[in-house]
Each structure stands twice: as structure tokens, then as C-alpha cells.
Amino acid sequence: MIELITSLMAITLRSGASLIYATVGEIYTERSGILNLGIEGMMLMSAVTSFATVYHTGSLFLGILMAMLVGGAMASIHAFLSITMRANQVVSGLSITLFGSGMASFLGQRLGPESNKGYLVGLVGAKFEPIAIPFLSKLPIIGAIFNQDILTYIVYLLLPAGWYYLYKTRNGLNLRAVGENPQTADAMGINIAKVRYLYTILGGMLVGIGGAHLSLSYAPGWTENITGGRGWIVIALVIFSMWNPARAVWGAILFGGINAVQFRLQASGTTIPAAYLNMLPYLATIFVLVILTWWEALSKRVGAPSALAKSYMREDK
Amino acid sequence: MIISICQPYALCAWPFANFCFRRETKKVTTPILDMKGITKRFPNVVANENVDVELYPGEVLALLGENGAGKSTLMNVLAGMYRADAGEIFIRGKRVEIDSPRDAMRLGIGMIHQNFMLVDTMTVAENIILGLPDLPFVPNMVDVNGRIRQLSERYNLQVDPDSRIWQLSVGEQQRVEILKLIYRGAEILILDEPTAVLTPQEAKELNGILQQMTREGKSAIFITHKMEEVIAFSDWVRVLNKGRLVTVKQTNRTNPQELARLMVGRDVLFRLEKKDHDLGDVALELTDVSANNDKGLPALQGISFRIHSGEILGVAGVAGNGQKQLVEILTGLRNVSGGKIRIFNEDKTNKSPLEIINSGVSHIPADRIARGVAGDMSVANNLAMKCYRKPPLVRKGFLHPARILDLARRMIDLFSIDTPTPQTHAKFLSGGNIQKTILAREIDACRGLLIAAYPARGLDVGATEFVRKQMIAQSEAGTAILLVSEDLEELVGVADNIAVLFEGKVMGILPSNKADTEKLGMMMAGVKLEETTA
Numbered sequence: 001m002i003e004l005i006t007s008l009m010a011i012t013l014r015s016g017a018s019l020i021y022a023t024v025g026e027i028y029t030e031r032s033g034i035l036n037l038g039i040e041g042m043m044l045m046s047a048v049t050s051f052a053t054v055y056h057t058g059s060l061f062l063g064i065l066m067a068m069l070v071g072g073a074m075a076s077i078h079a080f081l082s083i084t085m086r087a088n089q090v091v092s093g094l095s096i097t098l099f100g101s102g103m104a105s106f107l108g109q110r111l112g113p114e115s116n117k118g119y120l121v122g123l124v125g126a127k128f129e130p131i132a133i134p135f136l137s138k139l140p141i142i143g144a145i146f147n148q149d150i151l152t153y154i155v156y157l158l159l160p161a162g163w164y165y166l167y168k169t170r171n172g173l174n175l176r177a178v179g180e181n182p183q184t185a186d187a188m189g190i191n192i193a194k195v196r197y198l199y200t201i202l203g204g205m206l207v208g209i210g211g212a213h214l215s216l217s218y219a220p221g222w223t224e225n226i227t228g229g230r231g232w233i234v235i236a237l238v239i240f241s242m243w244n245p246a247r248a249v250w251g252a253i254l255f256g257g258i259n260a261v262q263f264r265l266q267a268s269g270t271t272i273p274a275a276y277l278n279m280l281p282y283l284a285t286i287f288v289l290v291i292l293t294w295w296e297a298l299s300k301r302v303g304a305p306s307a308l309a310k311s312y313m314r315e316d317k
Numbered sequence: 318m319i320i321s322i323c324q325p326y327a328l329c330a331w332p333f334a335n336f337c338f339r340r341e342t343k344k345v346t347t348p349i350l351d352m353k354g355i356t357k358r359f360p361n362v363v364a365n366e367n368v369d370v371e372l373y374p375g376e377v378l379a380l381l382g383e384n385g386a387g388k389s390t391l392m393n394v395l396a397g398m399y400r401a402d403a404g405e406i407f408i409r410g411k412r413v414e415i416d417s418p419r420d421a422m423r424l425g426i427g428m429i430h431q432n433f434m435l436v437d438t439m440t441v442a443e444n445i446i447l448g449l450p451d452l453p454f455v456p457n458m459v460d461v462n463g464r465i466r467q468l469s470e471r472y473n474l475q476v477d478p479d480s481r482i483w484q485l486s487v488g489e490q491q492r493v494e495i496l497k498l499i500y501r502g503a504e505i506l507i508l509d510e511p512t513a514v515l516t517p518q519e520a521k522e523l524n525g526i527l528q529q530m531t532r533e534g535k536s537a538i539f540i541t542h543k544m545e546e547v548i549a550f551s552d553w554v555r556v557l558n559k560g561r562l563v564t565v566k567q568t569n570r571t572n573p574q575e576l577a578r579l580m581v582g583r584d585v586l587f588r589l590e591k592k593d594h595d596l597g598d599v600a601l602e603l604t605d606v607s608a609n610n611d612k613g614l615p616a617l618q619g620i621s622f623r624i625h626s627g628e629i630l631g632v633a634g635v636a637g638n639g640q641k642q643l644v645e646i647l648t649g650l651r652n653v654s655g656g657k658i659r660i661f662n663e664d665k666t667n668k669s670p671l672e673i674i675n676s677g678v679s680h681i682p683a684d685r686i687a688r689g690v691a692g693d694m695s696v697a698n699n700l701a702m703k704c705y706r707k708p709p710l711v712r713k714g715f716l717h718p719a720r721i722l723d724l725a726r727r728m729i730d731l732f733s734i735d736t737p738t739p740q741t742h743a744k745f746l747s748g749g750n751i752q753k754t755i756l757a758r759e760i761d762a763c764r765g766l767l768i769a770a771y772p773a774r775g776l777d778v779g780a781t782e783f784v785r786k787q788m789i790a791q792s793e794a795g796t797a798i799l800l801v802s803e804d805l806e807e808l809v810g811v812a813d814n815i816a817v818l819f820e821g822k823v824m825g826i827l828p829s830n831k832a833d834t835e836k837l838g839m840m841m842a843g844v845k846l847e848e849t850t851a
Contacts, residue, residue, distance in 0.1 A: 170452045177436050177447050184434040187398065188448030189419030300438055300483050314398060 002140055008260045010144040016249075016256030017152045018043075018213035022234040023241060023248040024162045025206025029075070030238060031166065032199040033179040033307040036078050037093025039207050040231025041100020046070045046211030048104045048120065051222045052111035055125035063126075064151075064212055071208020072201045074100060079200040083193055086311035097231065108222050120222040127220035151213050162245030175199060179305030182312040192312050210234075236285040242292070242302040255281045347410040349374045349536050350395075350426075350505055355404035357390055364390040365401075368562045370538070370555065372505065375531050378538045379551035379568070381580055383777035387560040388540040389431065392507045395538075396428035397421035423450065427503030429494045431510050431540075435482045441465070442478040445497045468499055472526055487514045487637065495526060506530065508539040512546060513803075516635045517838035524550060542580070544573035556580055580778070591789055597626030599662070600766050600797035601647070606656030608642045616642040617821045620656070626765065629788065629798040631812030631829065633805065635841055639821035640801045641683065644770045647799065648680045649673040660766060674703065677764030681755055681772050683801070685748070689755040692744030696736045697725035699743045699754055703762040732757040733783075749780035756787060763796060770801045785811050805834055819843045 022039055029036050046067035054063035074096055081092040112120040128149035136146035166172040177185040178195045186192050214226050233255055240254075241247035262277050292299040352370040356363070364387045372378050380388045393399045395406065397418040406413055408424050415421050421428075435444050442461050446452055462478040469476055474492040482490060491511065498506055512520040527537055527550065539550060547554050547568060554571065556563045556579045563579050601624045610616035617639045624630045634640055645651035646658065649670035658666045660676050682688035690699045701710055701721045709720050725739040734753045736746055743751060752772065759767065769788065773781040788811055792798055802808050808815050809829050817824040817840035825846020827836075836849050 169455050171454070173439075173443055173447060173456070176439065180438055181434075181436045183432075184436055185448065187396070187418050187428070187430065187434040189417065189422050189450070190448045191417075300481070303438075306437070 004264070006141055006144055008257070008264065009141065010147070011260035011263055012253055012256040013144060013148060013152055014218055014256075015259045016252035017148075017155050018210040018218060019230060019234060019237060019252040019255055020155050020158065020210075020248050021151075021213060022207045022210030022231070023237045023252065024158055024245045025071075025203035025210065026234055026238045027162070027203075027241065027243055027245050027248065028166075028175070028199045028206070029203030030308055031175050031179045031243060031305055032196045033182060033305055033310060033312070034079065034082055034196055034200045035089045035093060035309040036075065036096075036200065036203065037090060037235065038074060038078055038096025038100065039234050040227060040229070041097035041104070042071050042074045042204060042207045043100075043211035043214070043227045043231045044104035044225070045074060045100045045107075046208035047215040047226050048107045048111065048222055050208075050212035051125060051215040052107070052120060054127075054216060055112075055120070055123055058126055060126055060128060060216060063216055064209060067208040067212030068205040069208070071204040071206070071211065073204075075201050075204020075207070076197070078204075079197045082311065083196045083200070086313065089309045089311075101225075105224055108224065121224070122221070124221060126216075128217040149217050151209070151217055159246055159249050162248075166245060176305075179307055182307050182310075186312070186314055207234075233281060236282060239304075240281075240285050240288050242288070243304060244302065251281075254284065348372055348407075349409055351407040351410075352391075352395065353405045353407070355391060355394055355401050355406075357387075357394055357399060357401050363560050365394070366560045367404075368557070368560070370395075371565075372536050372538060374504075374534050374536055376536050376553060377527060377531055377551045378536075379547040379554040380538060380540045380557060381542065381544070381547055381554055381576060382557035383542060383580055386557040386580075388557055389509055391557070392428060392509060392538065392540060395421065395426060395505075396507060397426075398428075419448075419450070422448075422501060422503075425502065425504035426507065427498035427501055427505070428507040429491070429498065429509060429511060431513070433490050433494055435490055435493060437483045438481060440479055440481055441476055441485075441493050441496075444482060444493060445478075445500050449501065465496060465500065468496055472496075472499065472529060473522075474526065487635075488516070488519045491515070491519075491523070499530075504535055506535060506537040508537065510540055510542075512541070512543070514636055516842055517834070518842055520546075544576050547576060548573060577778070592793055594627055594793050596628050597795060597797075599623050600626045600628075600660070601799065602657075602659040604657045604659075606646065606653050606658060608646050608651060608653045610642060615654075615821060617646070617653075620821075620823055622816055622823065622826060624766075624797040624799060626797050627792055627795045628814070629792045629800055629812045630826075631808035631815040632799065632801040632818060633803070633808050633815055633837055633841060634818035636803060638818045638841075640770070640818060642821075643818070644680075644683065644768055644799075644801060647673075647768050648678065648682075674762075678766045678768060679703075679759035679763035681752075681759050681767070681769040683770035683774075685751055685755055686744075690743040690751055693742055695740045696729070696734070696743050696746065696754055697721055697739040700725045700728050700739075700758050700761075703758050728757040728761060749776045752776060752780065752784065756784060760787065760791060763791070765796060767791060767796050767798045768801075769798060771803065772800070773802070773804065773807060781807075805837055808832075808837075809834075817841055817846075825849075 022043060026036060026039060049070045050063040050067035053066040054060055078092050078096055081087040082089040108120045110118045112118045112123060116123060128151055130147050130149050133146040137143050166175065174185065174190050174195060178190060178192055182192050215222055219226060237248060237251040237255065240251040258277050258280055262274055265272065292303050348371045350370065350372040352368070355365050355368045357365040368391055380391070382388045390399060394401045395415065397415045397420050400416065406415060413424055415424065442458060442465055445465060446456055446461055465478045474496055476489055476492050476496065482493065511523060515523065531537060541547060551568045554566050554568050554576065556576060558580060603620050603622055606617060606620040607615060608617040620643065622630065632640060632643065642651060646653050649668055649672065652667045657664060660678060663676065665673055665676060686692065698721065701724060704710055705716060710717055710724065722739055729736060729739060732753045734757065735750045743754060746754065756772070772788065773784045776784065785807065788798060788800065800808070800812055809832055812829050814826055815829050815832050815837065816826040817837060819841060820843065824840040824844065827846060839849050840846060
């Protein structure tokens, strides 16, 4: 039993880490009032480019850097369209997902070595190895927490830091104000466009790391559609976390945990269709949305940023 | 019966009459603010043309003008929200460029906008420190709260730094706005129609705070279109008309009549003539009606009243005391949680809007843009919107465009709606003409009961007069009218009886010729009619 829980935890953490990166990233983007539905495409693009970089250079560091660059660059397209051009953010985000998915699959057939006809599929490159923390990793049950790779350890810091930054610092205050009420933030001397660009791009970089985590740690290598819809799960997770980075952990554990349970169930040859388990996270998200809509006082406290997906210009009436 | 709306003007200035101290204005050599030749154009409109403003330390300046005269635009230029197309601004004699609200703040200029600039979900303290230029990376909220408490004590602006904005009343929110400016050390305060949302008592407090701040050498500019506030609040008054500066006057050397004439550029008829006429049967009867607001909390409790045909019942009260819900239950837009509504002696409790329309009820909604017109449809279609279901506008289930156009032309003519063509989209009309469009449609369709919410709100003097006269004419023709308004002058002048709402309850109903503003003010603050006489 203990062995079962331990292995469930290990899988949960590993599959949850990439979700947490992307969720925290998207929370920051949405907190500034920008809705980015391009996550799926951005994760795929960073997964393929980071794996290619690592394969050719052997440097995991460069791989992560590439993922952040690609994620940030794609987010800046979205930022330009929705902030400067004031385009419809849903349309812009969806086009980025469509573009990213197609492009990633194309790059997967071009960025590989000549010996493999340019294909990346099936190749093995460097990957993040678990670093066992002496003594702590030997503990029963929670030992798995301390036997992870560096990307997962960073997640442990990212969650509290993400919360502290949003709720306790000057920049976090400005960010929240911009997403809630840009007119007010503007009148208080905050540069709306700057804040929105900054956090859309920063969010894109975190999403990029989330994508790289898939191809460099969780399922090392490149396969078509490596994300398996994780980009959409992230959108749901942001709602499930009620736009608070600290709460992203519960969503990721829930989603990651379901993943882990699924593995075990399949291994034990169950007859329960996997679809039922896959449904659970989305049902949970719908449940949260219903509660938020029904209970207004709660939604004032933890609901969506009021200006989400609304463009802003000062002299608009 | 003739009711003169502003006749004893001293009476109109009632909330302020007994606490208005006139100070001798001391002239300091350099003005703290000097705006020269400000011009601001919007596409198709010149909002300000060559306007000058001069303000000395310790002075209160009133900017008076009709809606659309360019007052708010001018102040938004000063506060860095808009960029002027021409003109210069000097602060303490030094020429400055104000490109953003941040620049304005640095120069000690702070503005309280008409729609408060507060983030609903954040706390009072967070709102106050938002965007402060010298805020440390991690603000020490204990210190911040301490300083806020200190300031609120000094200026008598009681508010809890830890409460969230959405939990506060409008009056409290205004206190937060004032604290925000004081906290930032603003020297020039701009207030855009500050009393619009306040009870007379709260307006009185605001005046006290202004007095204290000017005694400390701060200066203030406030925007208004109410003459009595100019008289009570200001040392100087500048009148704008159609974007131009018409006059500069020392307040104690002018009078409301003169200001009104300057404001509209002609003499205003401040009298409404009402003929005595007989009342008919009961048109609307509410018995012990209760309803909830969107949050599910009680908004109306035990409301009972009747309106007879030919009677105008005014509903007074500070915004947010149940007026919105009252109008909604009467027009089928909200269900009651208890009680009965009878319209022309038939039970219309919780019926659909269509059933209520069919029983002869017309509705002039409070939010004329959201609920009054379809902005992207033509004026003609908007005018036909209430009677398009029936012949002659419809024939065998199809609309008859030529007849709709005929109807529209007739109404445009009758109500002098200023629109380029009947096909023009309604959203391109000015606020006053949108209101005339709604009025034309609703009066035309009205068969006995008119529910009018703030029909003259935000309209200029000419349009206001038109709307009020129409109401009176309709009542003389036998229509029963429920008139919800926050303008006491309007209620006293137009309505036959006035009911005062406070926290969803009727504080009393009194004939308008027995309603003095002192009494109404007390009732609006929650005193029952019986207790006011005691």
C-alpha cells in the first residue's frame, strides 16, 4: 500500500510540474486582463524546439532557454494583436494554438538529424535526471517529493513566490489593478500596455518551460501531440485555481493524480474506461464555475479579473 | 397651480444654505494653476476651444456648464487623461507638460472622476497606495493603514482601511477617493460632479472637508451643472458653453439666474405650469410588495402605494435604495418575492414584460443606452420597436418598412429629435436625442401607465425642460406616471405626490406642495414622515 501511494505521488508530481508552470504563467497573463488561449500551441512549439536544441547541443540549459524564448515570442504575437491592435483575444489565442500545433508537427519532421531524414520522432536526447536529496528522499511516502529533477524543485519555489509576488508586492498590486480595472490603474499612473505586455510575455515563458518539461523530463523525446491536450487543461486549471498561483498546486495535483491513477488502473487491467477519469478534471472546473457564478460575494474575492479579455484605450468613452 | 422650481433660490441651495461661509479671497501674486488657450478636439467635435483657467492657492473654482459643454474634458486634460491639441499649462508659474496621469500626480494634481476610480475587489488601503511613485517593492501595510487612520481622523473621513471597496456605500467610496488624493499630497483637487451620488447630509460633510482643505492652502476645482452648488461651494465660477469659456465671475457677485442664462446662452424658463385636473381610477396598486436584489438580499420590503390615472407619483431616494428593483418589478424584468401588483385592476404580479406592455404600460429605463435603444439599429426601427407586432406596421407577418418610416418621420417631427436621417443608427445621436427617441416611442405606445426612471438625468437644460413638460402633458391627458428621480427640484416641480424610498422601504408619501427639501432630505436619510414633523 505504502509502495502504491509512493509511486502515485511520484507520477503525480512529475506530470503535475509542467501543468503548474503553464498554469502559473497563464494566471499571470490573465491577471493583467489578457486571455491567452494559445497555450496548447505554445507548449507544443516549446516542447519540439527545446528537444531539438538539447538533441543538437546536448545542453539542457540551452533547451530551457529556447523553450522560454519560443514561448515568450509566441506570447508577444498575442500581446501585439490583443494590446496594440486590440483584436479579439479569443480569435488571436485560438489562431496561435492552430498555428503552433501545425508548426510543431512540421518542425518535428525538419529539425532532426540528416541520418533520420530530419525527423525528431524516436530519437533519444539528454533529459533532466532526478536528484535525490540525501536522507529526505529515503522517507516513506513523502520521499518522492525529494527525489525529483531540478524543474520540479523549482516548482516548489514557484508556487509560494508566485503567490507572494501577486499579493504582497507593489508590482503584484499594479498587476491586479490592471486586470480588474484598467481605467483606474491608468488614472493612478500605471502604464497599462507595459504591464500587459510584460505579463503576457512572462506568462508565455512559463508556459514554454511547461512545454519543455514534457519533452525533456516527463516523456523525454518528441512525439506528435506530446501535450495530449494539456494546454486546454491549463485553461481549466486557471479557473479551478481561481486565479491564485498558490492554488494552482491543488489543480495540478488533481489532474496529475488522475493521470497517475489511470496508469495504475491500466496496469492492473481494469475495465473502467479511461474516459471517465479523464472527465473528472473538467467536471471539477464546471463545478467551480457554477459556484463562482452562484455566489457573488465569493466571486468578488476569488473570481476572474473583471477586465479579462477586454482591450483598453485611454480616450475610449 | 403654478410651481416655480427655483423661485426662492435660497431654498434651492438648501443643503448648503446654512453652512456656507464666504471667505475673502486673498490674491497671491502667482496662481497655482494657469491653463492658457486649451483646445481639445475629438473626431467631429471640438470639446474645448481656447479655454483659460486660473486658480490661486486656497481657492475653490466652480466649472459650470451643461452636459457636453466640455467641463470634464478640460479637467481630464489637466489630470493627464487626455492630451490637449493646443494650449499651455503653468503650475506655480512654471510651464509644464502633462502627458499622463503620473505627470499630473507628480505636479500635485489629483482628480476624483465622476465614475469613481477604485478597484472593486481590492481593499481601501490597496486602492490608496496604488500607483504611488515612491512605493517600496514590498509595501508595509501596517504603516500604510496607520497613516490612513491618521488622515481619516484629521479630515473626519471615517473608513476602515481593510474593507473592500465593493462592500462600501457610494458615500464611503467617495471618502476613499478623497483620502487617496490627500495621501498623495495633492495640492490641486479636481472633483467631477461630486455631489451627484450623495445625500444632502453627505454633501454637507463634503463641503466641510473642502473648507478644511482650502484653509490648509490646497485649491480645488469642481465640475457641476447645479447652480446652488456653485453658490455654496465656490469662490470663483467659470462658465463653459459648447466648449468655450463664456464668463469668469466672483461667486458672491453673481446669482443663479445670471449663471443659468450664461450657461445655456439664453433665458431659462424655470417654471413648469401645471393645470389642476381630476384624477381617474386607480391605475397601479402595489400591496405589501417585496423583492430581492441580484445578490438575493431584500431590496424592497413591504411596499404599498397607488397611482390614479392622471396622477404623477414621484419616487425620491439616494441611488441604490431600491429604485432600480421597483422599476424592474413594475416592468416585468424582476420577480417579486411577496405581495401583489395590480395594473388597471388586473393582477400583474410576476408577469412577463410582454404581458405588461400589452396591458398598456410604457417604460423609460434608467440606463437608456443598455435598455432604451438598440444602438446599431436605425432611429426609425428604434421608434417602431414597441408597436411593430401589430398592424399597420406588420402585414401578414412581415414588417412594412414604408409605414415604419412614416411613423418615424412623424415622431421625429413631433418630438424634434435631432437626427440626420431616420435611418441613422441610434448610437450616433446625442444623449438628449436618444432620450427623446425613447420618450417618443414610449409615449406613443402608452395606454395609461408610464414608468419613468430618471428621464431627465444627464440632459441639458433645454432637453430637461422638454422632457418634464411632456410628463406633465401626459398626466393632464390622463396617464398615470411613476417618476423615479434623484433630482428633488424635478420631483417637487413635476410630481403630484412624492414617495421616499430608504433601504427598500417607503418612508412616507406626501403631496409635493407640502414637500420641502429639508423634510425630503431627512426622509432620504431614513427618517419616517411621521417623525419629521415631530
